Each structure stands twice: as structure tokens, then as C-alpha cells.
Amino acid sequence: xxxxxxxxxxxxxxxxxxxxxxxxxxxxxxxxxxxxxxxxxxxxxxxxxxxxxxxxxxxxxxxxxxxxxxxxxxxxxxxxxxxxxxxxxxxxxxxxxxxxxxxxxxxxxxxxxxxxxxxxxxxxxxxxxxxxxxxxxxxxxxxxxxxxxxxxxxxxxxxxxxxxxxxxxxxxxxxxxxxxxxxxxxxxxxxxxxxxxxxxxxxxxxxxxxxxxxxxxxxxxxxxxxxxxxxxxxxxxxxxxxxxxxxxxxxxxxxxxxxxxxxxxxxxxxxxxxxxxxxxxxxxxxxxxxxxxxxxxxxxxxxxxxxxxxxxxxxxxxxxxxxxx
Numbered sequence: 001x002x003x004x005x006x007x008x009x010x011x012x013x014x015x016x017x018x019x020x021x022x023x024x025x026x027x028x029x030x031x032x033x034x035x036x037x038x039x040x041x042x043x044x045x046x047x048x049x050x051x052x053x054x055x056x057x058x059x060x061x062x063x064x065x066x067x068x069x070x071x072x073x074x075x076x077x078x079x080x081x082x083x084x085x086x087x088x089x090x091x092x093x094x095x096x097x098x099x100x101x102x103x104x105x106x107x108x109x110x111x112x113x114x115x116x117x118x119x120x121x122x123x124x125x126x127x128x129x130x131x132x133x134x135x136x137x138x139x140x141x142x143x144x145x146x147x148x149x150x151x152x153x154x155x156x157x158x159x160x161x162x163x164x165x166x167x168x169x170x171x172x173x174x175x176x177x178x179x180x181x182x183x184x185x186x187x188x189x190x191x192x193x194x195x196x197x198x199x200x201x202x203x204x205x206x207x208x209x210x211x212x213x214x215x216x217x218x219x220x221x222x223x224x225x226x227x228x229x230x231x232x233x234x235x236x237x238x239x240x241x242x243x244x245x246x247x248x249x250x251x252x253x254x255x256x257x258x259x260x261x262x263x264x265x266x267x268x269x270x271x272x273x274x275x276x277x278x279x280x281x282x283x284x285x286x287x288x289x290x291x292x293x294x295x296x297x298x299x300x301x302x303x304x305x306x307x308x309x310x311x312x313x314x315x316x317x318x319x320x321x322x323x324x325x
């Protein structure tokens with residue numbers, strides 16, 4: 001298992017085929033392959049990095065982000081990617097300007113930090129082998145000077161979330177994107193893509209296109225009540241009643257979750273997360289510890305991630321099969 005949909009970038013960086021990679025995340029697609037490949041994955045606040053040129057899914061959740069073997073490399077790549085782009089208006093909310101994110105690489109970055117463990121919200125969804133690795137990682141975070149607040153409860157963690165926002169936004173965004181590509185393709189609408197895939201048959205439809213059908217059934221109009229009601233619900237539950245609430249109520253600097261479990265809430269909020277190698281299961285499967293916090297909290301998360309990495313060095317270099325033939 002190499003993780004979610006930025007798995008190609010993740011596997012290439014993990015195998016030392018590239019120094020660094022860029023993944024794109026809507027919900028877990030940086031955090032999943034990073035944790036599965038023993039990498040550092042930085043899913044930034046939506047607005048930190050321009051999405052211009054990226055095939056879109058959700059205008060409120062999509063973001064690019066670094067996938068690297070070390071936190072330092074991730075911070076360096078974040079410096080390059082960070083910035084305002086007039087073609088992506090959400091980047092006008094970026095408060096960092098020309099900030100050097102390597103300033104946050106502090107070996108004592110966990111000292112005195114209040115870190116909450118979202119055990120009741122997410123840990124039941126991982127295997128016992130993964131939990132043992134994360135439990136050991138939490139003790140390592142504590143040993144690095146952090147104050148651990150156990151069993152915090154994110155009230156919205158177990159919501160019955162719908163995907164209305166993604167479906168509406170995908171139809172609208174992909175049709176806008178198609179206007180920017182070569183017109184000779186005759187692909188101008190989502191419906192064109194659906195019929196084009198049908199013509200290609202199994203070559204294009206190994207995994208079907210059920211989400212395309214669901215998105216096509218919406219109007220794609222971002223003023224419809226169904227869309228707006230879901231958007232208001234998602235953002236209120238993930239922000240004010242979710243991450244913001246648990247950070248404020250427990251006076252936390254960050255929240256710990258395992259791997260990409262729990263990615264839905266920061267994804268819907270548009271908030272950042274960083275995952276760092278935490279060790280391996282007995283059969284050698286990588287496990288990541290993920291730090292999450294509020295909007296534009298990247299400097300704090302980098303402090304936590306770097307201090308944890310520097311006090312543990314869990315990542316192992318890949319071993320390649322040298323057999324001939």
C-alpha cells in the first residue's frame with residue numbers, strides 16, 4: 001500500500017528517485033502516501049500555495065504541498081511554493097509574504113508545547129500494530145518536552161459528513177479548468193469527460209467513474225441551497241465547532257492523529273497538517289504521526305515536526321532488491 005492519490009510522488013521520493021516531490025490534497029492525498037512511505041508530508045492551509053494549473057476537485061479544500069524525506073527539505077520546498085498568485089484569489093489571505101519557514105526548524109520546538117491526543121476521535125480506526133507505534137511516538141513527543149493532553153474530544157469527528165461540497169465544486173471547477181486546455185480535445189464539460197471515458201472503455205474505467213456521475217447530477221451552481229447548506233455545515237463543524245474549539249478549550253498548540261486518519265476535518269476546514277515518520281509495524285509497514293492546528297499555523301507545526309524528527313530519526317533508508325534478471 002503506497003497511500004492515496006499523490007502516491008507516485010510519495011513512492012518516488014521514498015525510493016530516492018527524487019530529492020523532493022509535490023503532492024496535491026483534497027482530503028488525505030498528501031498525508032496518506034507520506035505516512036505510508038515513511039515521508040514528511042506537509043498539507044498547508046488552503047491559500048498558502050497557488051493551485052494555478054492543478055486539475056481541480058474542490059476550491060475550498062484543494063492544495064499542493066511538499067513531500068520530502070526530512071522536515072528541513074519540506075520547509076525549504078515550502079519557501080519555494082509559498083506566495084500570492086493573482087490567478088488564485090484565495091492566496092491573498094496568505095499572511096506570510098516572503099517568510100523563511102526554515103526559521104521554525106528548532107530542535108527544542110516541542111518544549112512546553114501543549115499537544116492534544118485525539119484518541120477518542122480517531123484511534124479506534126487504526127490497527128493495534130499502528131496504535132502501538134503511535135503510543136510510543138506520543139511518549140517520544142512527551143520526552144521531547146511537550147505537555148501531552150490525553151483523550152481530547154473533537155465533537156465533530158464522528159459527524160455523518162456528506163460530499164455535496166466536493167461534488168458541486170468539482171463540476172464547476174473542472175469545467176472552468178477545461179476552458180484553459182487545448183480546445184482540440186473536444187472536452188468542455190464534465191459530461192464530455194464521462195462520455196470520453198466510456199468510449200475508451202476499460203482502459204479508462206478500471207475503477208469506474210461513480211463520482212463523476214454523482215457530480216454530473218448536481219447543477220454545479222455554487223449558489224444552490226444544497227451546496228451552500230453543506231458548505232456552511234462543513235466549515236462551521238470543522239472550524240468553530242471542530243479544530244478551533246478543541247484548541248481553545250484545551251489551550252493546545254497542536255493535535256496528534258495517526259497517519260492520515262482524521263484528515264477529513266482539517267481538509268474541510270482548509271487547515272494545515274504535517275505528518276512525520278513515527279516508526280514501523282513488526283512487518284515493516286511505515287506509520288506516521290500527524291500534527292494538526294489552526295489556519296496558517298505552519299510555523300508551529302514545523303516546530304513540532306522538526307523537534308520530533310530530530311529527537312527520533314525513525315525513517316529508514318530504502319533497501320533495493322539487487323537480484324539480476
